[in-house]
Amino acid sequence: MAAEASTSGQGPGEMNTGTTERRASGGSDAAKFNEQKFWLNAFTDRVANIYARSDCICLCDVFGDHDKRLVVVDASQKKLKLWKGTTLEAELKLVDNPVALCSVYGDNSKKRIPALCVAAGPHIYIYRNLRAYYKFTLPDLAFSDKEKQVWEGLAEAKLSIEQACDQLVVLREEDPQGGNLSQRSNQLIAMSLSAGRDDMQSFVAKAKGVGIHEQTAITCICSIPKSVEDEGSQESLLVGTENGKLHVIDPVKNFEIVHTIDLPSAPVQLAATGAINVEYKVVVLGRDAKVYNVVDGQLTSHVLDLHTSPIAIICSSKFMAVGCMNKTIYFYNLAGGLVHNIYLPDHLTCMESFSTEHYSNMITVGLKNGEIRMYNEILLCSVIKLKEPIRALKFGRFGREDNTLVVTTSSGSLDIKILARAAKLKPSAATSKLLQEQVPEQDVPLNIPKKTRVYVEQTKREREKASEMHKGFQRDLCKLRLSTARAYVKSITSGQGPIWSSSEASIITNASIFGLGPDFKLEFTLENNGMKALHDLRATITFKSKGIKLERSQFNISTLLPSVQYSFLTNLRCTSSVGTEEQQLKVLISRQESCVPILSAIVKLPVVDQEEQDQEPFQQADFGASHHGMDSKADMLVMG
């Protein structure tokens, strides 16, 4: 076992309350909190190999010996693992992929031994003393008599397959949500649309004489006390199912469903307060991003719409907190009004409530950046920084230590931390000071330069000679417009420029050269951004020097389809007679009907290092040591 490797040398049940948590952390507030010794590092196992969410972790007195164990069900390995102190005590193989885990005190016997309930598929496997004890299965789904009649008719060959399909489609449309038909009927309808007749006949033949038995799956479970909210008192089990039902199950009466509540959506997570026999409230996180309330077995009309996907929910006697995918935790009061929200620095992965003897209503949140944050309602009290994203958090009694936090991370490592007894989990003075010191944005002065004397003089001139300035500017502007228009016309008629567009098409070209020389590769691309294809184009590569040898200098392009990038390649070689002058190559694209190029791309040939014998004059200007040119850029236009 991987876990045992790192736990040698420690007696079972004893925890190593050694080093204090002192890791570097990102935020400044985080650093501040870390200095305080809140959390003692009890045990770390980097290779614990746990892949379980908070739902699948539970701290429970499995054998009734008042020594709480850590129980984990791992869906990826189909295993139940049990830690006692720092040792992996037991490992059980599970039959199915577990969904959720919870412990329930069922009977009233003197020795209080809880039952471990592992939900998987439509079943709940109940373990006691870590032995398989009972298997609870959800009842079959009820289907309408009409549907049954259709299948009976099929079996007795009263109905043809087509007729049956038509009737089933009618039945399906009776329910707007379409969830009323059995899987078998749905499959038949689907087959009628695509599969052949033989397949359908064999499908119907297989179903002959077999009743419709279908079950739904369990999505979440949770325990709730029966009458007294005490450790070890009798509890009931709440089970949410995929078809939007919430069952209340009594473990004493042979796991019988006592009560069922219909929900509008499949539940994702349950949070319960109160006691079944007195009064209770279950908050249900629906898959449709809504929060439903069930009070005393009745679904209330009060529904919270979150608008964003919820991740975790916590319910206490004072408030309800929902952590959502938009990095926010929303706090609602019991009446359902939004009270506060906390913005987190990163995405939250899990949430856990806890209370100690000194502090109640605490929340701890695991984040994707590896931080674990503790909040006293909305005030941040403590931050622990781990190196990996947090996967699950569980707070409770572990072994003999009351306030223990179990953390698992994305790589499957296990961290157990103990809250120091003397720790004061109060929002530090620094935080409240920080809150006060924040200056409102509008009070920060802008960085505006001083008004200079020159500026004042210039404005004066502007005032005095406004009309002359305006006239001069307008006259110059007219001249500029004319010269610009001339230059523009020249540039479009001569085909200078890499973009050409007309009413039906637009082409972009781009040429580049690769290599160090004297052998180069010239590549030019053409892309048609218009709506129609272009035909019969010709590309010509021109250059001045005689020393350049091109493999190909003409390309006939028969078609340019829109939105496809065409690239053309040719090799070229510089012979010694090129000289030290820089060479320009021009790629000209023209249409068949006109001799004027429509667009062109210019590429420069790097100077080749080689022995020159040629007597061409050298141009010193290229290497001017420092040419005194000013950079000339105005500020850029950014669309806002």
Place this chain on the structure above:
Amino acid sequence: MDPLWLAQSKYRRRKYQECVEICTENLHRNPYDESFWYLKCRALTAIDWLDDIELDDDTLGDQLLDENAIAQMPRPGTSMNRPATGMSTAAGQLRTRTGRPVSSTGRPVSGFARPTSSALRQGTSLERALGTAGGRRMMTARPVTGSGRYVRLGTASMLEHCGDSFIDSDKIDIRKYAKKPGLARALGDYMLYVDHNPKRALELCSHSTKLTDYRDWWWKERLGKCYYQLGMFRDAEKQFLSSQKNCCTVLATLDLCKVYMKMDQPLKALEAFEKSLEKHKHSISLILGMSRCHDSVNNIEEALTLYKQVVQLEPSNVEALACLANDHFYNDQPEIALRYYRRLLQMGVNNAEIWNNVALCCFYSSQYDMTIHCFEKALALAVDEGMADVWYNVGHIAIAIGDIGLAYQAFKIAVSVDANHAESYNNLGVLELKRGSFEQARSNFQVAERIAPHLHEPKYNSALIAFDAGDYEESVEMANNSLEAFPEHEDSKDLLQQLDKILSLL
């Protein structure tokens, strides 16, 4: 008249060619006349003299085949590869590059085109470095290796005096010359500057240093230069340091700092500058070097104070004036910038760039009657790349006065003049978007992005387009790209936040 005296006089009057002719004639008669030999050597060197302090363009080969490994993730502000992004000013406020155009290295433009301002920095991919069209803005394609360039310079100057090689440095007896200090120095310079044969020069220098008991600063400095040309920076550093110890000269300091900059250690260069400044308090080249150093790590505040110092010492220093003007312009004080540019004009700097800048300053300080006139002058003077920039700025003015048609034409012209003008493509894209042609706009942004990956605007604009089209995934990607190019871009951050909200909604 004594021919030697005549030759000397010609040399002093900088009539080097004539001086060489007289010397050649006399040497023809008596090949062993050392005085003529010396004079000819000096004259030839003077003809080909290059101020190699300024010549420190990183060549392609040097960058790709750089064996001087440096830290991959230097702390911000200690390396030119990772300049500090924002710095606190005296007012305690953060000053960033917001609103200031950047060069392809991601640094705000400094107002003065220097050899290195076009250099590719490390970390660029090989393909990008090898392709030419990939947004190379300087009009010259870069030479492949540094030594190759010196050789090319060498051959070029050879061509000028008709291939008449005066000294065959590979054949002469270096030991013999090393014993004659006067001749040796002339020969050393000739080898370095005319013959471009750093290997032989190195031999000569090391012999001479040995003969002078390792005490001569001049030989050590030349030794350092040889090592530098051979690409052995550590050895060059050693020689320059030891030369400085013998005699602290400005030249050696400049050379030393050049080596440090080449090794990407701007802080060490600054240290060396400061040390040397204690001795040469009013050396403008030292102060300028320092401010360039500050510029290279984005420490604009420091650089500006130094530029001001330079202007006080030498009121006609073009570089300092241009940088100061540039800074004032981008700090919303165009009227002050205008003053500086006017001063530059009065000093006789007359080129397209300056007229362009004057025009911009005039426009932004609302002296409209001058603006267009200056642009016309700039256009008349401009060539090639500068022309594209001028048209680009004309386009800006057109946008500012609301003449979208004129702006469109101006940007189109800019693009046709310089096919790699990414900023123009970006702005064309924005204009196309305003016209409603969505596809055209997108292709324009794509082109801009391909040409200049260091610009954040086209990326941000692409993100906005994708956002409007409902392609949120693309939008997130582009916004992230934009932030990569410019980490403090508020609009990109806003967009990302908005996207985050939408994506986290159901």
